[in-house]
Amino acid sequence: MENNIKFNKRGEKFLSFMKKYGYYIFAGLIIVAITLTVVLTTTSKGSDLNIDTTPPTEEVDAYALKFDLPLADCSILKVYSSDKLIFNDTLGWFETHHGLDLVSAKSSDVLAAAEGKVTEIYTSDLEGTVVVIEHNEVYTSKYASLNSDVAVKVGDTVKRGQKIGTTSASAKNEVNSGAHLHFELFMDENEVNPADYLNIEEK
Numbered sequence: 001m002e003n004n005i006k007f008n009k010r011g012e013k014f015l016s017f018m019k020k021y022g023y024y025i026f027a028g029l030i031i032v033a034i035t036l037t038v039v040l041t042t043t044s045k046g047s048d049l050n051i052d053t054t055p056p057t058e059e060v061d062a063y064a065l066k067f068d069l070p071l072a073d074c075s076i077l078k079v080y081s082s083d084k085l086i087f088n089d090t091l092g093w094f095e096t097h098h099g100l101d102l103v104s105a106k107s108s109d110v111l112a113a114a115e116g117k118v119t120e121i122y123t124s125d126l127e128g129t130v131v132v133i134e135h136n137e138v139y140t141s142k143y144a145s146l147n148s149d150v151a152v153k154v155g156d157t158v159k160r161g162q163k164i165g166t167t168s169a170s171a172k173n174e175v176n177s178g179a180h181l182h183f184e185l186f187m188d189e190n191e192v193n194p195a196d197y198l199n200i201e202e203k
């Protein structure tokens with residue numbers, strides 16, 4: 001009997017203890033659980049960072065592409081003019097000129113103005129033989145009035161300065177200009193003045 005009473009008294013003491021401090025014990029356990037979770041998560045993230053050795057991908061500015069002269073030692077035969085009319089001595093009238101006519105006394109080799117991929121080759125009456133090179137998702141260059149025996153084919157990857165063909169007078173709307181290169185440049189599919197992108201002086 002005495003033992004039972006002692007036990008009951010202990011039980012009562014335990015219950016009253018839990019009534020008083022149970023909340024704090026429970027809260028303490030939750031804090032310990034949260035701390036453990038945070039520590040374990042942080043540790044595993046840290047080890048992930050240590051394992052991942054791939055370098056961060058560098059942002060490439062496609063607009064920052066530089067262009068080289070498509071003809072060695074060339075001078076401008078006719079400037080680009082999208083708004084002012086300039087005289088076309090072949091056709092005998094004034095018109096806009098959507099490219100830059102270049103001529104070189106030294107070489108007739110036409111060179112890729114930058115690295116890229118040949119996307120189009122065609123021959124038309126007005127433009128003669130044409131090679132189109134896509135450089136990136138921004139720029140496209142077009143080389144017109146070439147000889148028909150071009151040095152590249154569609155799908156070729158070309159290096160900057162690689163020979164793609166030779167100049168001729170194949171563009172019938174500029175035949176009186178003689179053998180030359182009619183060069184066009186497009187940025188985001190809009191034509192731009194190639195002279196703004198080439199290091200060239202007007203002669």
Ligand SMILES: [Zn+2]
Pocket residue numbers: 078097099100101174182183
């Ligand atoms: Zn031209």
